[in-house]
Amino acid sequence: MTTHTLTNPKDNGKSSSGHRVSVLVPLPFPGPLDYLSHEALSPGELVAVPLGKREVVGCVWEATTHLPPDFQRPVGKTVPLSRLRTIGHKLEVQPLPPSLRHFIDWVAAYTLTPPGLVLAMAMRVHLGDTPKPALGWVRTQKPEEKIRITPSRRAVLDAASHIPMTTSDLAEASSTSSAVVRGLATAGLLEQVVISASSPFHPPNPDYGTPRLSEEQEEVSKKLTNLVEAHHFDVLLLEGVTGSGKTEVYFEAIAACLRQQKQVLVLLPEIALSTQWTDRFARRFGVEPAIWHSDLGAKRRRETWHAVAKGEAQVVVGARSALFLPFETLGLIIVDEEHESAFKQEEGVMYHGRDMAIVRGRLVNAPVILVSATPSLETLANVESGRYQHELLTSRHGGATMPSVSLVDMKENSPERGFFLSPKLCTAIDETLANGEQAMLFLNRRGYAPLTLCRACGYRAQCPNCSAWLVEHRARGVLTCHHCGHIERIPKECPQCHAENSLVPIGPGIERITEEAKQRFLDAKILVMSSDTLASPSATAEAIRQIADEEVNLIIGTQIVAKGWHFPKLTLVGVVDADLGLGGGDLRAAERTVQLLHQVAGRAGRAAHAGQVYLQSYVGEHPVMKALIANDFQSFMEQEAAQRRPSFWPPYGRLAALIISAATAEAADALAKEIALYAPEREGVQILGPAPAPLAVLRGRHRRRLLLRTMRGIAVQPILRDWLKDIKVKGTTKIEIDIDPISFL
Ligand SMILES: Nc1ncnc2c1ncn2[C@@H]1O[C@H](COP(=O)(O)OP(=O)(O)OP(=O)(O)O)[C@@H](O)[C@H]1O
Numbered sequence: 184m185t186t187h188t189l190t191n192p193k194d195n196g197k198s199s200s201g202h203r204v205s206v207l208v209p210l211p212f213p214g215p216l217d218y219l220s221h222e223a224l225s226p227g228e229l230v231a232v233p234l235g236k237r238e239v240v241g242c243v244w245e246a247t248t249h250l251p252p253d254f255q256r257p258v259g260k261t262v263p264l265s266r267l268r269t270i271g272h273k274l275e276v277q278p279l280p281p282s283l284r285h286f287i288d289w290v291a292a293y294t295l296t297p298p299g300l301v302l303a304m305a306m307r308v309h310l311g312d313t314p315k316p317a318l319g320w321v322r323t324q325k326p327e328e329k330i331r332i333t334p335s336r337r338a339v340l341d342a343a344s345h346i347p348m349t350t351s352d353l354a355e356a357s358s359t360s361s362a363v364v365r366g367l368a369t370a371g372l373l374e375q376v377v378i379s380a381s382s383p384f385h386p387p388n389p390d391y392g393t394p395r396l397s398e399e400q401e402e403v404s405k406k407l408t409n410l411v412e413a414h415h416f417d418v419l420l421l422e423g424v425t426g427s428g429k430t431e432v433y434f435e436a437i438a439a440c441l442r443q444q445k446q447v448l449v450l451l452p453e454i455a456l457s458t459q460w461t462d463r464f465a466r467r468f469g470v471e472p473a474i475w476h477s478d479l480g481a482k483r484r485r486e487t488w489h490a491v492a493k494g495e496a497q498v499v500v501g502a503r504s505a506l507f508l509p510f511e512t513l514g515l516i517i518v519d520e521e522h523e524s525a526f527k528q529e530e531g532v533m534y535h536g537r538d539m540a541i542v543r544g545r546l547v548n549a550p551v552i553l554v555s556a557t558p559s560l561e562t563l564a565n566v567e568s569g570r571y572q573h574e575l576l577t578s579r580h581g582g583a584t585m586p587s588v589s590l591v592d593m594k595e596n597s598p599e600r601g602f603f604l605s606p607k608l609c610t611a612i613d614e615t616l617a618n619g620e621q622a623m624l625f626l627n628r629r630g631y632a633p634l635t636l637c638r639a640c641g642y643r644a645q646c647p648n649c650s651a652w653l654v655e656h657r658a659r660g661v662l663t664c665h666h667c668g669h670i671e672r673i674p675k676e677c678p679q680c681h682a683e684n685s686l687v688p689i690g691p692g693i694e695r696i697t698e699e700a701k702q703r704f705l706d707a708k709i710l711v712m713s714s715d716t717l718a719s720p721s722a723t724a725e726a727i728r729q730i731a732d733e734e735v736n737l738i739i740g741t742q743i744v745a746k747g748w749h750f751p752k753l754t755l756v757g758v759v760d761a762d763l764g765l766g767g768g769d770l771r772a773a774e775r776t777v778q779l780l781h782q783v784a785g786r787a788g789r790a791a792h793a794g795q796v797y798l799q800s801y802v803g804e805h806p807v808m809k810a811l812i813a814n815d816f817q818s819f820m821e822q823e824a825a826q827r828r829p830s831f832w833p834p835y836g837r838l839a840a841l842i843i844s845a846a847t848a849e850a851a852d853a854l855a856k857e858i859a860l861y862a863p864e865r866e867g868v869q870i871l872g873p874a875p876a877p878l879a880v881l882r883g884r885h886r887r888r889l890l891l892r893t894m895r896g897i898a899v900q901p902i903l904r905d906w907l908k909d910i911k912v913k914g915t916t917k918i919e920i921d922i923d924p925i926s927f928l
């Protein structure tokens with residue numbers, strides 16, 4: 184028996200016994216539920232409501248008339264008032280602001296997710312009621328003349344001042360009792376006021392550490408400030424070569440926004456690695472910003488959430504989930520490294536943080552600044568069509584030059600058998616270290632080796648749950664699956680033919696490169712940076728310190744080392760396998776490889792000494808290598824555009840992926856076939872697949888993929904809704920929809 188139902192937006196029933204109120208609960212219902220309320224409630228207020236045998240916290244919701252027609256949710260049946268359950272109680276917290284509620288509806292409609300699951304992201308904090316504010320006594324203006332003043336009353340009056348004190352503090356300070364204090368209150372000489380708790384978030388000072396900008400920086404920073412001062416939605420791409428001072432320049436936009444008394448949100452792709460960023464912020468604004476990411480402790484989360492809602496946290500730097508914070512007066516959003524695929528959430532609500540930042544900006548009518556040295560083709564296409572403004576920083580700060588990038592042709596310059604560093608790269612490292620400078624080796628692969636092979640029978644160690652090889656992590660003595668986390672000891676003999684000592688590692692991971700570097704560079708002080716060695720923000724901070732203090736001179740790392748670090752002594756970057764990201768036939772493989780390698784290369788030579796970059800590659804003629812060597816990103820992106828445009832690949836068309844998964848291959852195939860049978864047929868719409876996913880088995884589930892591609896003018900959401908509405912999904916079979924997919928695994 185259900186006593187709640189989906190809301191019908193047309194029905195605002197009222198009766199003498201109460202109002203009909205719709206409440207969105209953080210659960211996967213298709214829309215808000217109806218309840219009965221005896222008090223007037225406004226949209227945004229948080230309420231505890233009964234649901235089955237439990238009580239959950241939900242948010243009073245309105246009909247979603249602000250969504251485009253394509254996005255409107257289906258309307259449920261209306262249940263008579265008499266059968267509705269009654270709302271529990273209202274929480275004494277700030278209501279969710281309208282712009283956040285609209286955003287939640289928008290994200291839900293765009294990603295085809297139940298809105299309650301999106302609301303859940305906005306409430307991922309233990310809300311409960313805010314603690315009752317403490318009350319304290321202050322002296323009133325009333326004269327003492329007509330009142331009898333005993334010695335103990337005298338003592339209390341002497342102890343009281345204009346700073347509020349609690350009853351017990353005041354009684355203690357005057358060596359009297361709380362009865363005396365209350366007596367004075369009755370007599371009108373003391374009054375009770377709220378003691379305001381001091382916020383842990385101190386206001387950043389826009390004039391604290393103002394930099395001296397170069398002429399070019401100054402010009403661009405003016406454009407950014409103007410944008411902020413215009414107080415309306417607009418998007419601007421801030422493109423600038425690595426080390427040109429993009430951060431420095433967008434700090435000026437933050438300062439402008441602070442001067443307007445408005446809040447700022449800065450999104451970084453990987454917030455756990457942001458220590459250098461927050462340090463710089465503190466040097467510029469005198470205080471640390473508020474930080475938001477999934478690893479925050481519960482208490483800090485709650486404090487931050489409330490401080491954002493009250494406008495006390497003025498600058499928040501966070502991961503994509505910070506988009507769902509209840510900003511009171513958001514005046515600017517900045518997305519740093521906008522091209523990063525880490526902005527895409529691949530589980531649960533699958534949304535792209537950069538794209539949704541733009542929606543958020545539009546809904547609060549605030550400008551959005553996208554920042555990158557290698558902007559995505561999506562963003563460049565928006566610049567070209569005139570939708571986004573574009574500002575450029577063309578040179579490195581302080582006269583530093585761009586690093587010179589050269590190719591190491593691995594066919595001609597091959598390392599010895601079983602080794603991976605070419606003689607040419609090794610010589611360069613020797614020279615760099617001899618000059619007292621730092622070098623970095625980059626390989627985007629954790630562990631020792633990506634594949635373990637039996638020399639005797641050809642057996643390959645595979646994950647029992649996934650269609651993937653097990654990766655050897657020699658330091659831990661295990662083979663592990665990077666997709667599902669499966670882990671096993673490295674076997675002593677081949678599990679298939681039982682030959683002993685026949686298992687060999689194939690290919691390198693950074694552990695193996697580290698082993699080679701230790702043998703090859705005997706005096707080097709090596710630091711390894713990967714998610715395995717830098718498990719916590721403090722470990723990362725310590726690694727950064729070691730580099731800054733020159734306690735190490737050879738850094739070996741995965742993509743962590745590519746991030747926006749600034750290491751003045753680092754002059755050489757060696758990319759161990761520049762071809763690594765090119766396989767796999769992913770739509771954006773080439774674009775992503777250019778972006779990643781350009782960013783890694785950009786770590787070299789950022790200060791006094793010029794930088795050098797070596798790309799070890801077997802495909803020197805590849806457009807990716809040519810673009811990197813010529814430092815010509817623009818022609819490369821033009822070629823990419825020319826390839827994607829004619830067949831409507833994004834950003835010139837739209838894409839949605841359907842991922843079907845089931846416990847057996849047969850069940851997955853059956854559902855995939857059924858879905859394909861109902862595939863829409865119309866002009867400008869194309870269906871690719873079904874086909875086994877590249878990761879055909881993941882965590883024991885068999886996966887099939889379909890791809891829906893449409894011309895730009897055709898929205899995929901209504902097509903998908905219509906297509907899938909009559910498909911029955913049985914048992915543990917599942918269909919996931921990924922709008923604007925980034926991963927094709
Ligand atoms: N006007 C300036 N005054 C003083 N220092 C500056 C100025 N502009 C840039 N810098 C310094 O130059 C270095 C590079 O600047 P910044 O990190 O802002 O560049 P970026 O374009 O964001 O780089 P990347 O894209 O590689 O992350 C930093 O140490 C920064 O403090």
Ligand SMILES: [Zn+2]
Nearest residue numbers: 646649664667
């Ligand atoms: Zn696995």
